Amino acid sequence: MTRPFRFLPGAFRAIFFLISGTALFAAPEPGHSPPARAALPAEATLAEAAPPDPALKGAIANSAVRPVIDPRYIVFGYHPSYRDGIEFHYRWHALTHIGYAFVDFTDSGALQTASWDGRPSAFKAGGSAEANGVKVHMVLRNDNFLEPVLDTVMRSPALRQTVIANVIAAISADSYVQGISLDLEFDWEAETRDGITLFVRDLRAALDAWTAADPANRPRMELNYYMSPTFSSRRYDIPGLIGHLDHVILSCYPWAGGFSTRVGAVADRRFFVREGNDYINAGVPHPKLVLALPLYGFRWETDSPVYGATIPDRDAPANGAVGFKDALYATTLGLSFGGPLTRNFEEAPEVAWYTYSIGGVPRVVTFDDDRALESKIALARDWEDPDGSNGGRPVGGVAFWEMYWIATEDSYDPIGQQVVERTRTYPHVYQFCAEILSPPGTTKFPIARFEGNNPDFRWRDPDESPDTRGTAPNATSRSLAPAPGAPGAPPESTIGMAVDYAFAGFDGGRAFFRHEILADDGDTGVLDRWAAAALVTADTQFEVFVHASLTAVADTVRFVVMDDDLQLEMSPPLRLQAGWQVLSWDMAERVLPYNTSEPLYRDGDGAIDTRGGRDIAFLGFLIERNTMGSPARVVFDELVYTASDGAQDSGAWMLY
Numbered sequence: 001m002t003r004p005f006r007f008l009p010g011a012f013r014a015i016f017f018l019i020s021g022t023a024l025f026a027a028p029e030p031g032h033s034p035p036a037r038a039a040l041p042a043e044a045t046l047a048e049a050a051p052p053d054p055a056l057k058g059a060i061a062n063s064a065v066r067p068v069i070d071p072r073y074i075v076f077g078y079h080p081s082y083r084d085g086i087e088f089h090y091r092w093h094a095l096t097h098i099g100y101a102f103v104d105f106t107d108s109g110a111l112q113t114a115s116w117d118g119r120p121s122a123f124k125a126g127g128s129a130e131a132n133g134v135k136v137h138m139v140l141r142n143d144n145f146l147e148p149v150l151d152t153v154m155r156s157p158a159l160r161q162t163v164i165a166n167v168i169a170a171i172s173a174d175s176y177v178q179g180i181s182l183d184l185e186f187d188w189e190a191e192t193r194d195g196i197t198l199f200v201r202d203l204r205a206a207l208d209a210w211t212a213a214d215p216a217n218r219p220r221m222e223l224n225y226y227m228s229p230t231f232s233s234r235r236y237d238i239p240g241l242i243g244h245l246d247h248v249i250l251s252c253y254p255w256a257g258g259f260s261t262r263v264g265a266v267a268d269r270r271f272f273v274r275e276g277n278d279y280i281n282a283g284v285p286h287p288k289l290v291l292a293l294p295l296y297g298f299r300w301e302t303d304s305p306v307y308g309a310t311i312p313d314r315d316a317p318a319n320g321a322v323g324f325k326d327a328l329y330a331t332t333l334g335l336s337f338g339g340p341l342t343r344n345f346e347e348a349p350e351v352a353w354y355t356y357s358i359g360g361v362p363r364v365v366t367f368d369d370d371r372a373l374e375s376k377i378a379l380a381r382d383w384e385d386p387d388g389s390n391g392g393r394p395v396g397g398v399a400f401w402e403m404y405w406i407a408t409e410d411s412y413d414p415i416g417q418q419v420v421e422r423t424r425t426y427p428h429v430y431q432f433c434a435e436i437l438s439p440p441g442t443t444k445f446p447i448a449r450f451e452g453n454n455p456d457f458r459w460r461d462p463d464e465s466p467d468t469r470g471t472a473p474n475a476t477s478r479s480l481a482p483a484p485g486a487p488g489a490p491p492e493s494t495i496g497m498a499v500d501y502a503f504a505g506f507d508g509g510r511a512f513f514r515h516e517i518l519a520d521d522g523d524t525g526v527l528d529r530w531a532a533a534a535l536v537t538a539d540t541q542f543e544v545f546v547h548a549s550l551t552a553v554a555d556t557v558r559f560v561v562m563d564d565d566l567q568l569e570m571s572p573p574l575r576l577q578a579g580w581q582v583l584s585w586d587m588a589e590r591v592l593p594y595n596t597s598e599p600l601y602r603d604g605d606g607a608i609d610t611r612g613g614r615d616i617a618f619l620g621f622l623i624e625r626n627t628m629g630s631p632a633r634v635v636f637d638e639l640v641y642t643a644s645d646g647a648q649d650s651g652a653w654m655l656y
Contacts, residue, residue: 002193002257005094005242008334008597014436014506016477017450021544021647022298024186024519025348029512030293031093032136032425033126036058039314042214044078048512050542051313053131053480054493055455055481055482056126056452056453056481056482057126057150057453059131059482059483059494059495060126060127060130060131060451060452060453060494060495060605061126062253062494063130063131063132063133063451063492063493063494063495064491064492065093065131065132065133065449065451065492065493065494065588066132066133066492067092067093067096067132067133067134068093068094068434068438068441068442068445069095069096069397069433069437069438070361070437070438070439071439072287072394072397073096073099073380073381073394073396073397073398073437074096074097074247074289074290074396074397074398074399075094075095075096075396075397075398075399075433075437076095076099076137076224076247076249076292076397076399076400077090077095077098077099077183077239077399077400077402078098078099078139078290078400078401078403079098079099079100079101079123079397079402080101080102080402080404081100081102081115081116081119081585083403083404083543084119084120085120085409086403086407086409086423087122087123087128087454088405088423088454088455088456088457089407089423089456089457090122090128090403090448091425091427091430091434092128092129092131092132092345092620093132093136093430093434093449093453094395094430094431094433094450095132095134095433095529095652096134096135096432096445097134097135097136097137097178097179098114098123098129098134098136098137099113099181099399100119100123100136100139101136101183102115102139102141102183103115103139103140103170104140104141104142104143104144105114105140105142105143105149105153105163105166106143106160107148107149107153108159108162108363109153109158109160109162109163110162110166111161111163111167111170113170114139114141116170116174116396117136118191120139120454121453121454122452122454123176124175124176125138125171125176125191126175126176126453127173127176127453127454127553128178128451128452128453129452129455129496130176131451131452131494132449132451132452133590135178135179135210135572136176136177136178136179137177137179137180137181137222137224137552138167138170138171138177138180138181139181139183140167140178140181140182140183141182141184141185142184142200142515143234144183144188145185145282147152147185147186147187147188147601148401149190150184150512151188151189151191151192151387151586152187153195154192154193154195154196154199155186155192155195155376156195157198157489158594159524160195160198160199160202161202163199163527164199164202164203164206164256165206165595167180167206167400168206168210171210171221172210174458177221178219178221178222178528179221179222179223179224179246180203180207180221180222180223180224180477181223181224181225181226181249182194182200182223182224183226184224184225184226184427185228185442186228187235188235189234189285190234191612193234193235193236193237194237196237196241196479197237197240199240199286200223200225200241200244200245200368201244203238203544204223204244204245204412204641205399205598207221207223208220209282209294209542211224214374216632220477222246223244223245223246223264223437224245224246224247224248224249225245225247225249225271225289226243226251226292226399227249227250227251227279228248228254229251229252229254229255229272230275230277230278230280230649231275231278231295232544233282233551236282236368236516237384238282238283238284239282239283240253242283242284242285244289245404246288246289247289247290247396247397248279248284248288248289248290248480249290249292249399250276250279250289250290250292251276251292252267252276252291252292252293252294252376252526253266253267253293253299253401254266254267254273254294255268255272255349256268256298256366257265257298258298258314259314259321260300260311260314260321261299261312261314262308262309262310262350263302263306263307263308263311263353263364263366263498264308264387264621265302265346265349265350265355265366265368266294266296266298266366266367267293267351267368267376267570268292268349268350268351269281269348269350269372269375269376270348270349271349272291273379273384273385273386274387275388276289276291277310277385277390277396278386280385280390281377281388281390281560282486283322284391286383286394286395286396287394287395287396287606288396289383289401290380290395290396290397290398290525291376291379291380291395291397291399292397292398292399292401293368293373293377293399293400293402294397294400294405295323295324295368295400295401295402295405295406295429296321296323296324296367296369296400296401296405297321297322297323297324297327297352297364297365297367297401298319298321298322298364298367299318299319299320299322299363299364299365300316300318300319300363300364300365301313301316301318301319301361301362301363301586303362304362305355305356305357305362305364306355306364307344307346307353307364307366309362309536310365311613313334315496316615318358318363320609320633321405321406322365322367323370323404323405323406324367324368324404324405324406324426324429325374325405325406325424325426325530325531326408326534327352327365327369328353328367328369328426328530329366329520329530330354330365330479331343331352331354331369332530333520333523333528333529333530333593334520334521334522334523334526335523335526335528335553336523337357337358337411338356339356341354341355341356342354342355342398343369343632345371345372346645350368350372350375350376351366351367351368352365352366352367352368352369352372352653353365353367353371354370362513363621370428373432374431374432374436377398377429377432377433377436377437378436379395380394380395380396380397380436381394381436381437381498383395394404397437398433398437402430404423405427405624406426406428406429407423407424407425408424409422409423410419410521411423411424411518411519411520411521411528412520412521412526413518413519413522413590414518414519414524414598414599414600415464415465415466415538415598415599419521419524419601420518421458421595422457422458422518423458423607424438424518424594425458425530425531426530426531427532427533427534427535428468428530428564429533429566430533431534432626434446434602436551439525443642444607444640444641444642445640445642446617446638446639446640447533447534447639447640447641447643448495448515448533448537448540448639449637449638449639450480450493450495450496450636450637450638450639451493451494451495452480452495453480453541453548454569455479455480456515458515458516458518458533459478459514459515459516459518459620460478460496460513460514460515461476461477461478461514462478462501462511462512462514462623463475463476463477463515463564464516465468465512466598467510467512467596467597467598468509468511468512468595468621469509469510469634470503470508470509470625471503471509471511471566472504472505473504475500475501475502475503475631476499476500476501476502476511477498477499477500478497478498478499478500478513479498479500480495480497480547481495481496481497481498481635482494482495482496482636483495483496483547483635483637484547484579484580485578486547486579486580487579488581488582489545489547489637490545490637490638491579493545493637494594494636494637495637496545496547496636497635497636497637498633498635499511499513499621499633499634499635500631500632500633501623501631501633501634502629502630502631502632502634503629508624508625508626509625510622510623510625511622511624511625512560512620512621512622513621513622513623513625514560514619514621515532515533515618515620515635516529516618517529517531517532517562517617517619519600525600527566527600527601529562529566529615529617532562532617532618533617533619533620533639534617534618535614535615535616535617535618535640536614536616536618536641537610537613537614538563538587538588538608538610538612539584539588539644540585540586540587540616540641541584541586541587541641541643542559542584542585542618542639542640542641543639543640543641544559544582544583544584544621544637544638544639544640545580545581545582545634545636545637545638546555546576546580546581546582546583546634546635546636546637547580547634547637548576548577548578548579548581548632548633548634548635549578549632549633549634550578551577551629551630551631551632551633552632552633552634553576553577553578553580554575554576554625554626555575555623555624555625555632556573556575556576556623556624556625556635557573557574557575557576557622557624557634558570558571558572558573558575558592558594558595558621558624559571559583559585559618559621560576560619560620560621560622561587561608561617561618562616562617562619563604563607563608563615563616564609564610564611564615565602565609565618566600566602567593567594567598567601567602567603567604567605567609567613568593568594568595568603568604568619569587569591569592569593569594569604569606569607569608570591570592570593570603570604570622571585571587571592572589572590572592577635587608588618591606591608592604592606593605594622595607618639618641621636
């Protein structure tokens with residue numbers, strides 16, 4: 001393979017500050033004027049202010065839930081401290097690690113731990129990460145990536161030991177941390193390189209000694225190292241490092257960005273595969289190589305509306321990062337600039353792109369869409385080496401910078417008819433990781449496990465839906481609760497989602513418990529159909545554990561989905577029995593129409609309408625009763641999906 005491009009450290013610096021520092025975004029583009037935001041508190045603020053539930057804390061301590069990812073792989077999600085609040089909507093089952101960024105060391109060896117010490121409860125002991133078996137790493141960097149700090153510390157044995165002592169002190173003071181991930185950037189000479197090698201060696205020894213001092217109560221601490229997109233023996237002494245590291249996290253980006261003179265792919269598959277093989281050839285074993293993929297793309301002002309166009313001004317205000325969610329929305333649902341905008345695809349770099357113009361000036365956006373991300377994640381399972389013999393084997397997994405880019409906090413509530421700060425999350429990446437990187441033979445994949453103390457706020461109180469009727473005033477609620485310890489309970493789970501309800505009328509009633517799908521804050525009449533609990537094909541089967549109280553016996557539950565025509569369809573009624581049972585619905589069998597009063601949804605027609613891809617959204621459950629009765633509780637747990645033929649077709653995504 002020819003080597004048409006080599007990444008330069010200075011270029012890495014230029015783009016990284018655009019996407020990771022304080023200058024996070026390009027100037028917003030005109031095109032729509034969102035309605036004024038309602039004066040509502042942020043969901044994360046509400047949740048963090050709530051007092052901890054002692055019952056949940058005890059349940060979490062006994063949880064045996066683990067991610068669905070094959071132990072051969074890791075799925076490492078970076079969470080910068082400035083994204084605190086988005087974690088309530090993480091799909092924990094598809095992650096193995098969270099890298100909480102950043103803890104900086106200064107030129108005196110001191111650590112700046114304020115954000116780490118004050119991180120959200122989800123990442124601390126008793127939080128959702130622990131409840132789901134997800135490890136939390138402290139991401140350690142040279143002070144705001146200042147190279148003089150790196151040189152000063154790594155060239156001084158005394159300062160190296162000071163940093164190590166402070167790291168040990170920080171983890172000793174913390175009750176939920178399983179590792180350190182180094183992020184040392186950007187460029188340095190051989191003397192600094194050799195100091196880094198000694199630092200990694202000594203840090204590994206100190207971490208092992210810390211665990212050995214109290215092995216019954218201290219986990220083995222992992223040690224990872226995030227490395228540059230291009231291999232250089234001047235920067236990395238792989239033989240000296242690799243024996244002390246659990247994983248090398250290879251930055252597969254940025255191969256295009258704020259430094260570019262022509263439009264290109266941020267994560268060009270040709271280039272990061274080439275560099276990954278260089279790392280392997282230098283001594284990184286396959287199981288230790290992790291592919292860090294970007295969940296953002298990039299937008300440029302260009303001289304023409306084509307891929308590869310010249311970028312006249314690299315500092316143009318419109319140039320900047322564009323997240324996966326925003327780009328996918330723009331090319332499938334968005335109305336701005338005459339959208340939805342046409343999505344194109346470049347095969348060699350494996351990247352999607354689209355274009356539009358403002359004032360006659362073209363913009364071109366490139367991003368990894370569902371097709372590109374699926375293919376690149378699959379490289380972890382089946383690495384390739386066009387020029388050598390490294391291919392055909394798995395590597396150590398994937399990482400993502402960063403989880404925010406598949407979500408947004410700005411939405412429109414069609415029921416309340418107001419702009420709200422409610423998170424919309426696109427589940428594609430989570431579903432890819434769960435399906436591609438789960439153990440061979442896995443056929444059931446979680447939609448929601450309800451494990452932890454941090455709720456996914458999209459699961460709403462049935463009272464909020466106009467489809468709920470016949471209930472007593474303020475008689476419905478939903479809350480995370482310890483799962484009842486009765487026969488037939490899910491074997492690992494200790495927490496479920498409890499729905500409490502009471503019907504007031506003698507002619508019965510219904511309570512619609514759903515994972516709400518919101519609209520965009522700009523396109524308020526467009527339902528953001530991709531921000532669903534899960535997206536599946538029409539031949540999918542659903543399954544859920546349900547525990548019913550004695551007063552819920554003889555009530556019924558139906559599964560509810562939204563099809564490609566935005567019509568709601570449902571299963572036949574499934575009768576509840578006291579205690580635990582497993583309810584299931586195969587959409588390839590009987591389907592009934594659901595008539596709805598919720599805006600933007602449409603009444604069903606008793607058929608699953610599809611274009612053939614992942615265009616069916618799981619919505620929730622309809623609880624029904626034919627007579628008035630006592631208040632009741634139903635606990636849902638371990639909601640999963642599988643295809644009727646026992647295996648999801650991971651290639652059948654959106655045909656838009």
